[in-house]
Amino acid sequence: AQKITQTQPGMFVQEKEAVTLDCTYDTSDPSYGLFWYKQPSSGEMIFLIYQGSYDQQNATEGRYSLNFQKARKSANLVISASQLGDSAMYFCAMWDSNSGYALNFGKGTSLLVTP
Amino acid sequence: GAVVSQHPSWVICKSGTSVKIECRSLDFQATTMFWYRQFPKQSLMLMATSNEGSKATYEQGVEKDKFLINHASLTLSTLTVTSAHPEDSSFYICSASEGTDTGELFFGEGSRLTVL
Numbered sequence: 310a311q312k313i314t315q316t317q318p319g320m321f322v323q324e325k326e327a328v329t330l331d332c333t334y335d336t337s338d339p340s341y342g343l344f345w346y347k348q349p350s351s352g353e354m355i356f357l358i359y360q361g362s363y364d365q366q367n368a369t370e371g372r373y374s375l376n377f378q379k380a381r382k383s384a385n386l387v388i389s390a391s392q393l394g395d396s397a398m399y400f401c402a403m404w405d406s407n408s409g410y411a412l413n414f415g416k417g418t419s420l421l422v423t424p
Numbered sequence: 425g426a427v428v429s430q431h432p433s434w435v436i437c438k439s440g441t442s443v444k445i446e447c448r449s450l451d452f453q454a455t456t457m458f459w460y461r462q463f464p465k466q467s468l469m470l471m472a473t474s475n476e477g478s479k480a481t482y483e484q485g486v487e488k489d490k491f492l493i494n495h496a497s498l499t500l501s502t503l504t505v506t507s508a509h510p511e512d513s514s515f516y517i518c519s520a521s522e523g524t525d526t527g528e529l530f531f532g533e534g535s536r537l538t539v540l
Contacts, residue, residue: 342527352515354468354531400467410527411458412519414468 311336311405315415322391323423329376330386330418332401341405343384344412345375348398357399360384391422426452426522430532437508438540445503445535447518453498454520458529459491462515471516474501508539 312335322328334343341362347355360368360375368375376385384403388395398419402412427450437443447457455476460468472493473481480493490512492504501520505512515536519529 344528346531352517352534352536354517354519354534356528356530359528404527409473410456410521410523410529411470411473412527412529413470416467 311338311341311403311408311413313401313403313413313415315401315418317418318416319419319421321421321423322388324391324393326391327387327389328391328420330388330399330401330420332384332386332415334382334384334401334403336403336405338405338407341403343375343377344402345373345384345386346400346402346414347395348400348417350397354400358386388420393422393424396420396422426450426520426530428454428518428520428530428532430518430535432535433533434536434538436538436540439509440507442504442506443508443537445505445516445518445537447501447503447520447532449499449520449530452520452522454501455498455523457495457501457518457520459493459501459503460517460519462517462534464515468517471503505537508537510539513537513539 314333343360345357358370358373360377372389374387398417400417401415429448431446457474459471474495476495482488495501517534518532
């Protein structure tokens with residue numbers, strides 16, 4: 310069975326600084342996908358970035374990049390140049406070929422960006 | 425990206441009544457939709473996988489007779505919380521996949537249920 314672990318319940322970062330949110334995973338399936346979603350206080354789930362298990366390069370989307378270390382089974386999210394609007398819950402999630410595209414989520418990290 | 429719409433956004437009901445939540449894929453056909461539940465300050469927990477034209481698959485510990493799921497068309501899935509009780513108060517979120525290689529899920533806005 311797959312497992313997603315986010316060990317940081319809460320993080321603080323100053324505006325314009327970079328921050329790394331940790332995520333480790335465990336699966337026996339060689340084919341899997343890793344995601345990061347942002348959930349502001351309104352509750353909506355906002356897709357940020359995706360990394361496939363066979364992707365050779367780390368994924369990047371604007372200010373978001375995913376530090377994918379396959380051997381260590383980690384998929385950390387890096388947010389560069391933090392903005393006040395980045396304050397939200399961040400969830401790491403994954404699917405594997407056994408989950409039928411259903412995503413399993415980590416417990417989340419609450420990020421607070423301070424002026 | 426694809427749009428998933430969920431209705432109602434919030435609902436308050438009396439204990440013992442039933443509540444229906446709708447999830448629609450607006451610009452794509454979704455053969456599979458997923459229903460999640462999120463309690464305050466917790467993560468999203470998968471409740472069930474909804475397949476068009478067939479019975480839903482429920483996760484362990486989720487009562488199928490209490491949480492009725494109907495996926496009658498390729499664009500609509502409904503979740504009915506039957507005989508709701510205060511402990512059913514939660515944030516319910518549906519999602520659907522376009523079936524792309526990435527498996528990205530598109531989420532509805534969520535429905536906040538409060539049972540008095």
